[in-house]
Amino acid sequence: MKLILSSSPHILTPENTKRVMYLTLLSLLPPVAAAFYFFGLYTLVLVGVSAASCVLTEFLFLLARKKDPRACLDGSALITGVLLALTLPPSFPWWAAIIGSVFAIAIGKQIFGGLGYNTFNPALLGRAFLMAAFPVQSTTWTKPITVPPDAFTGATPLALAKFSGKLTPHLALFLGNTAGSLGETSTLLIIIGGLFLIILRYVDWRLPLSYLGTVAVLGGAFWLINPSRFPQDPLFHLMSGGLMLGAFYMITDMVTSPITKTGRVIFGIIAGVLVVLIRLFGGLPEGVMYSILLANAIRPWIDRLTMPRVFGVSKRKEASP
Numbered sequence: 001m002k003l004i005l006s007s008s009p010h011i012l013t014p015e016n017t018k019r020v021m022y023l024t025l026l027s028l029l030p031p032v033a034a035a036f037y038f039f040g041l042y043t044l045v046l047v048g049v050s051a052a053s054c055v056l057t058e059f060l061f062l063l064a065r066k067k068d069p070r071a072c073l074d075g076s077a078l079i080t081g082v083l084l085a086l087t088l089p090p091s092f093p094w095w096a097a098i099i100g101s102v103f104a105i106a107i108g109k110q111i112f113g114g115l116g117y118n119t120f121n122p123a124l125l126g127r128a129f130l131m132a133a134f135p136v137q138s139t140t141w142t143k144p145i146t147v148p149p150d151a152f153t154g155a156t157p158l159a160l161a162k163f164s165g166k167l168t169p170h171l172a173l174f175l176g177n178t179a180g181s182l183g184e185t186s187t188l189l190i191i192i193g194g195l196f197l198i199i200l201r202y203v204d205w206r207l208p209l210s211y212l213g214t215v216a217v218l219g220g221a222f223w224l225i226n227p228s229r230f231p232q233d234p235l236f237h238l239m240s241g242g243l244m245l246g247a248f249y250m251i252t253d254m255v256t257s258p259i260t261k262t263g264r265v266i267f268g269i270i271a272g273v274l275v276v277l278i279r280l281f282g283g284l285p286e287g288v289m290y291s292i293l294l295a296n297a298i299r300p301w302i303d304r305l306t307m308p309r310v311f312g313v314s315k316r317k318e319a320s321p
Contacts, residue, residue: 017115020202021075024249027196028082030189031245035182038144039090043182049094051081053101061110076115080104083123083249086183087242087289088130091142100130120296121253124289131289141179156180157240158285161232173239183245187238194248206264207257208247212238214272222280230280243275246288256296263299263306270302271295 035043058072081101088097104126112118131138141156156179157168172178176186183190197203220234237243251257251271258267271291278287 017076018074021079023200024079024197024202025075025082027193028079028086028249030193031086031183031186032082034176034186034189035086035090038146038176038185039142039182040145043090045094046088046090046092046097046182047082047085050085050088050097050101051078053098054078054081054084054105057102057105058110061106062114065110065114067114071115074115077105077109080109080122080126083183083245084126086245087123087127087181089138089141089181091140092130092137093134096130096134096137099133100126103129116255118255119299120293121250121256124250124293127289128293143179144177144185146177147179156184156285157236158279161236161240162279162285165231167231167233167236168240170235170239173236178240181242184240184242187244190244190248194244197248197252202254203248203252204257204261204264206261207252207268210265210268211247211251211272211275212243214269215243215275218273218276219279222276232279237276237279241279241286242288246292250288250292251295256299258299258302258306260303260306260308263302266302266306267295267299270298 032043032047035047054077055072058077059069062069062071081104084100084104085097088100104122107129108120108122108125109115109118155163157173158180160166160168168178174187176184176189178184194203194208198205198208215237216234219230219232219237222230223233232240251268258264271294274291274294275287278284278290284290
């Protein structure tokens with residue numbers, strides 16, 4: 001008789017990486033469709049170029065690392081490309097999107113060892129690189145097709161509120177009829193996609209709830225204390241910028257978010273506090289990207305602090321290396 005011991009997991013499930021990734025891509029179709037509706041055909045060019053560049057980069061890195069190159073079709077690289085495109089302005093140059101996609105996969109994912117080993121969300125890391133490398137193109141906004149030319153100010157709702165004290169109507173934010181990145185369109189459709197993932201249990205509701213809840217409570221507190229200086233009410237905070245996209249698709253990344261339930265709540269609260277502080281007191285009108293990347297950096301410590309104690313093991317022994 002031969003006893004074979006294998007590594008975990010030992011529980012069989014019909015779910016696999018490819019199924020999870022492609023159903024997540026399916027949930028992103030409504031936000032992509034909204035971006036196409038509001039900003040036109042070039043939206044699909046950006047999404048397609050970004051997604052294809054991510055897949056090709058992963059394919060080449062897998063070959064170089066002598067891994068199975070077919071793994072580039074598991075859907076993870078496609079998601080990175082689509083999410084990266086959704087963080088870009090509607091007129092962002094396609095060739096720069098290719099550079100950002102290569103950076104996202106090469107530096108944000110493959111250099112750490114590939115899927116499951118990266119510390120930071122690859123799409124956001126690619127966006128941060130593009131923000132540093134192409135600051136003008138990264139902050140040049142175009143008007144939605146549905147907005148009259150004389151009604152376009154050339155600024156996002158967050159920038160208008162922060163620098164001019166002007167608030168965009170809630171309905172426009174909810175539907176997505178505003179300037180901003182491709183993924184800042186239609187809060188409604190992003191929520192529908194996010195709820196789809198929560199129902200499938202691909203997303204732990206604790207992460208978006210703690211993230212959004214913290215932004216609403218803390219942002220609302222500043223609004224109540226000094227509405228003349230901080231005119232952004234809780235609903236404005238929730239529906240403006242890339243917060244909804246970040247809450248359902250970025251902070252919930254299975255690889256870069258905590259593994260414990262308590263840790264996920266702490267993770268969301270920390271990121272939510274950072275969003276509000278950057279939006280209200282920082283030099284930039286938006287803080288979603290930096291809030292999640294900074295939270296990614298401290299995730300290992302959150303996991304360590306919230307890891308439940310193994311039954312029968314003392315705290316001193318558990319803490320020892």
